[in-house]
Amino acid sequence: xxxxxxxxxxxxxxxxxxxxxxxxxxxxxxxxxxxxxxxxxxxxxxxxxxxxxxxxxxxxxxxxxxxxxxxxxxxxxxxxxxxxxxxxxxxxxxxxxxxxxxxxxxxxxxxxxxxxxxxxxxxxxxxxxxxxxxxxxxxxxxxxxxxxxxxxxxxxxxxxxxxxxxxxxxxxxxxxxxxxxxxxxxxxxxxxxxxxxxxxxxxxxxxxxxxxxxxxxxxxxxxxxxxxxxxxxxxxxxxxxxxxxxxxxxxxxxxxxxxxxxxxxxxxxxxxxxxxxxxxxxxxxxxxxxxxxxxxxxxxxxxxxxxxxxxxxxxxxxxxxxxxxxxxxxxxxxxxxxxxxxxxxxxxxxxxxxxxxxxxxxxxxxxxxxxxxxxxxxxxxxxxxxxxxxxxxxxxxxxxxxxxxxxxxxxxxxxxxxxxxxxxxxxxxxxxxxxxxxxxxxxxxxxxxxxxxxxxxxxxxxxxxxxxxxxxxxxxxxxxxxxxxxxxxxxxxxxxxxxxxxxxxxxxxxxxxxxxxxxxxxxxxxxxxxxxxxxxxxxxxxxxxxxxxxxxxxxxxxxxxxxxxxxxxxxxxxxxxxxxxxxxxxxxxxxxxxxxxxxxxxxxxxxxxxxxxxxxxxxxxxxxxxxxxxxxxxx
Ligand SMILES: O=c1ccn([C@@H]2O[C@H](COP(=O)(O)OP(=O)(O)O[C@H]3O[C@H](CO)[C@@H](O)[C@H](O)[C@H]3O)[C@@H](O)[C@H]2O)c(=O)[nH]1
Ligand SMILES: [Mn+2]
Numbered sequence: 354x355x356x357x358x359x360x361x362x363x364x365x366x367x368x369x370x371x372x373x374x375x376x377x378x379x380x381x382x383x384x385x386x387x388x389x390x391x392x393x394x395x396x397x398x399x400x401x402x403x404x405x406x407x408x409x410x411x412x413x414x415x416x417x418x419x420x421x422x423x424x425x426x427x428x429x430x431x432x433x434x435x436x437x438x439x440x441x442x443x444x445x446x447x448x449x450x451x452x453x454x455x456x457x458x459x460x461x462x463x464x465x466x467x468x469x470x471x472x473x474x475x476x477x478x479x480x481x482x483x484x485x486x487x488x489x490x491x492x493x494x495x496x497x498x499x500x501x502x503x504x505x506x507x508x509x510x511x512x513x514x515x516x517x518x519x520x521x522x523x524x525x526x527x528x529x530x531x532x533x534x535x536x537x538x539x540x541x542x543x544x545x546x547x548x549x550x551x552x553x554x555x556x557x558x559x560x561x562x563x564x565x566x567x568x569x570x571x572x573x574x575x576x577x578x579x580x581x582x583x584x585x586x587x588x589x590x591x592x593x594x595x596x597x598x599x600x601x602x603x604x605x606x607x608x609x610x611x612x613x614x615x616x617x618x619x620x621x622x623x624x625x626x627x628x629x630x631x632x633x634x635x636x637x638x639x640x641x642x643x644x645x646x647x648x649x650x651x652x653x654x655x656x657x658x659x660x661x662x663x664x665x666x667x668x669x670x671x672x673x674x675x676x677x678x679x680x681x682x683x684x685x686x687x688x689x690x691x692x693x694x695x696x697x698x699x700x701x702x703x704x705x706x707x708x709x710x711x712x713x714x715x716x717x718x719x720x721x722x723x724x725x726x727x728x729x730x731x732x733x734x735x736x737x738x739x740x741x742x743x744x745x746x747x748x749x750x751x752x753x754x755x756x757x758x759x760x761x762x763x764x765x766x767x768x769x770x771x772x773x774x775x776x777x778x779x780x781x782x783x784x785x786x787x788x789x790x791x792x793x794x795x796x797x798x799x800x801x802x803x804x805x806x807x808x809x810x811x812x813x814x815x816x817x818x819x820x821x822x823x824x825x826x827x828x829x830x831x832x833x834x835x836x837x838x839x840x841x842x843x844x845x846x847x848x849x850x851x852x853x854x855x856x857x858x859x860x861x862x863x864x865x866x867x868x869x870x871x872x873x874x875x876x877x878x879x880x881x882x883x884x885x886x887x888x889x890x891x892x893x894x895x896x897x898x899x900x901x902x903x904x905x906x907x908x909x910x911x912x913x914x915x916x917x918x919x920x921x922x923x924x925x926x927x928x929x930x931x932x933x934x935x936x937x938x939x940x941x942x943x944x945x946x947x948x949x950x951x952x953x954x955x956x957x958x959x960x961x962x963x964x965x966x967x968x969x970x971x972x973x974x975x976x977x978x979x980x981x982x983x984x985x986x987x988x
Pocket of ligand 2 (some may be wrong): 727
């Protein structure tokens with residue numbers, strides 16, 4: 354709401370798939386707070402304009418610089434804290450006390466809600482942009498603010514984030530038309546809760562719920578691309594990078610996407626445009642809703658619609674919430690040709706690809722001051738689940754009719770098709786990785802050489818690939834601002850993802866193709882317990898007892914490599930292998946690297962005492978498994 358953009362041209366929509374009156378209450382409170390916050394931001398040109406982020410990062414710095422600012426900042430912080438306390442109190446209670454409920458008729462909507470998964474559409478226009486009394490403390494108009502919790506019924510697929518986004522797009526569109534005539538709104542904004550979205554009539558910014566804005570000029574930046582006189586008309590979306598503000602120095606879960614953001618996406622940008630990655634993206638409404646690009650297409654951003662809308666807020670709420678009902682999409686193109694596509698765990702990427710295949714271009718833009726910040730997973734389990742979803746989604750795209758080489762053939766250029774396939778091929782990468790982590794060590798244990806001798810000329814290509822690939826990636830990683838330890842962590846995560854997330858992604862995709870299951874959307878956890886956060890800050894890998902399937906694989910592979918390394922080295926030392934070290938060098942290297950990279954796993958199995966260690970039962974299970982594999986192989 355505090356973007357550096359005329360408020361009468363902005364509307365904010367928040368979608369709450371959790372269907373919670375607590376969220377509605379928080380939004381109400383925020384709308385009241387905004388009356389003080391927005392003038393404060395504009396007066397002092399505050400950044401970032403997310404109050405939580407502002408108070409946690411810059412308050413100390415500004416306090417000493419400017420006395421007026423520091424006084425006003427202290428006063429507004431008090432208001433913010435009071436609001437936060439009220440919301441937290443209600444959250445702890447688990448319900449909204451009656452005296453609060455009576456203050457807004459919207460709460461009555463929840464009287465008939467029995468479950469988050471079974472309720473009618475709830476739509477509340479909290480701030481009506483047409484209302485001349487809806488002003489901030491300085492008397493400036495406020496952006497329209499709408500709360501939406503779409504209808505959910507147990508027997509109806511709700512299509513996760515894509516479903517939420519599409520409901521929002523429709524409502525935004527409908528209300529935009531209603532409001533535009535009344536207020537000359539040019540750019541309504543909309544927002545989702547479990548995912549959040551900002552849009553405006555022609556341009557829609559969508560932001561996930563775990564993100565905040567960090568750059569109040571981002572709207573204007575994006576509009577510059579859309580309004581470019583030469584190329585603006587062919588642009589469908591402007592994607593900003595995903596940045597995270599909760600990363601630790603050496604990024605223990607490899608979440609920082611710097612190599613993607615600074616190398617790969619700018620590369621794709623030169624070949625038609627980067628992927629749509631679900632958040633921090635400005636869409637042209639028309640291209641998102643299925644329009645094909647035609648040469649010569651022109652859109653007048655300043656178009657006005659004549660006529661005045663007299664409907665009251667209540668009437669508008671009643672009419673527009675029908676658009677968020679389960680039955681609304683029946684027999685329509687929503688989820689197919691219109692809006693975000695359904696049925697794929699990376700609804701964002703497949704949607705972006707379809708848009709590009711309809712002839713549109715996209716832009717990837719990294720302003721100096723990051724536009725958005727989000728939250729990266731803080732436990733190994735969260736990270737592996739997230740990557741399983743991504744890898745599965747991408748692999749599904751490759752095997753579907755939306756495969757970049759099929760759907761993209763003749764529509765997007767070959768470089769871009771290949772660019773997409775880097776990610777689409779993540780999942781099947783599990784197969785070679787598993788081979789390398791299982792076969793060389795076992796054969797080392799048995800004393801059978803798989804690779805050329807160190808003295809053979811055939812050793813050179815292997816040495817070259819190993820040195821070149823690693824040196825290249827290391828250089829790229831450091832050039833993008835990573836640390837050496839961060840690179841080592843990244844390599845570990847690379848291995849874990851391939852042996853678990855990607856493997857499960859392949860299995861699930863196959864099941865999916867055979868029609869034996871359908872894929873969902875496992876939401877990434879947004880809060881973690883105190884001790885978990887502390888370990889995250891200290892960069893201690895968090896295992897714990899969840900995800901036992903994936904962790905068993907990780908632990909078993911780690912132990913298998915350890916056993917084989919010890920056994921293999923012993924065999925070489927006892928001279929049981931013909932010119933042992935020379936013939937076994939590459940196997941010792943592969944297996945030794947695996948052991949070195951798995952050090953945190955051994956610690957979690959045998960030495961740690963905290964709750965983030967691997968449970969004893971799992972340690973026992975993987976120990977027996979690894980031993981059994983070695984025994985059977987030697988037999
Ligand atoms: O039923 C659902 C499930 C999810 N969401 C929203 O989707 C967004 C992304 O979910 P999150 O749990 O944060 O997953 P991430 O793995 O962090 O999401 C990344 O990956 C997704 C695709 O898998 C993209 O859609 C996201 O934009 C991208 O940030 C969040 O705002 C959710 O609230 C819904 O609105 N409804
Ligand atoms: Mn997220």
